[in-house]
Amino acid sequence: MGARRAPSVRHTRPSIPSAALLALACGLLAAGCGGSAQRRVDTFSAAEDLASSRNSDPDPRFKPPASGVLVDNAVPVDGMSCRPGYPVASVTHVELFAANHVVIIPAGIGVAPPLRRHGVYVRGGRCVYPLRTVEPTGLVLMGPGRTRTLGELFALWGQRLSSHEVAGFHAEAGQDVSVFSDGVPWRGNPAAVPLSSRAQITIEVGPYVPPHARYVFPALGA
DSSP states (O other): OOOOOOOSSOOOOOOOOOHHHHHHHHHTTTSOOOSOOOOBTTEEEHHHHHHHHHSSOOOGGGSOOSOOHHHHTTOOBTTBOOBSOOOOOEEEEEEEEETTEEEOOOTTTTEESSOEEETTEEEEOSEEOSEEOSSTTSEEEEOSSSOOBHHHHHHHHTOOBSSSEETTEEOOTTOOOEEEETTEEOOSOGGGOBOOTTOEEEEEESSOOOOOSEEEOOOOOO
16 A cells, blocks of 8 residues: 555544434344443444534535445346345444545445435335445444455445545545555455454545544344
């Protein structure tokens, strides 16, 4: 990877909102959250991430839509079919920084329209893929089977991902898109990053942002 420049402005996250917000975020997995871990520099929670999504830059570049042509037409994407439902076998978390801003990973990735919404949440659609998002926090629900990749998630999102571009943002000359898995740099094609169960994936293009190593995941239902 190319050398990274030190940022002139450091990205900071907003303060953690009420416990009720965390419970609401967890509710989409049909399970309650246990006692949350105290926040540390490299650990954050669903509630904190949802607050970040509501307080991000209003520029539409940082809020790309969830739709993709293939998903909108409910046809197979990278071998993934759209079905009435997939059981949630595991979860992972993905966050994206570009130009020193949070880029919202929207609700509705991997869900074919018409979408059924409740506020910022997506409750369902015509059919769903084995990778999908139902809240604008970067929490990715994954169906059973083989480990999926970051490239497959972006294919469902309808956004580009390469060593030099991510979601319409381009790396400067001499730099690359950086990806971290659980805080460890990924050396290789960003699209090949495995979406392992309960992994914390950070993607960056532009000024360096210290990546989180862990995420406080909600519990999966039985």
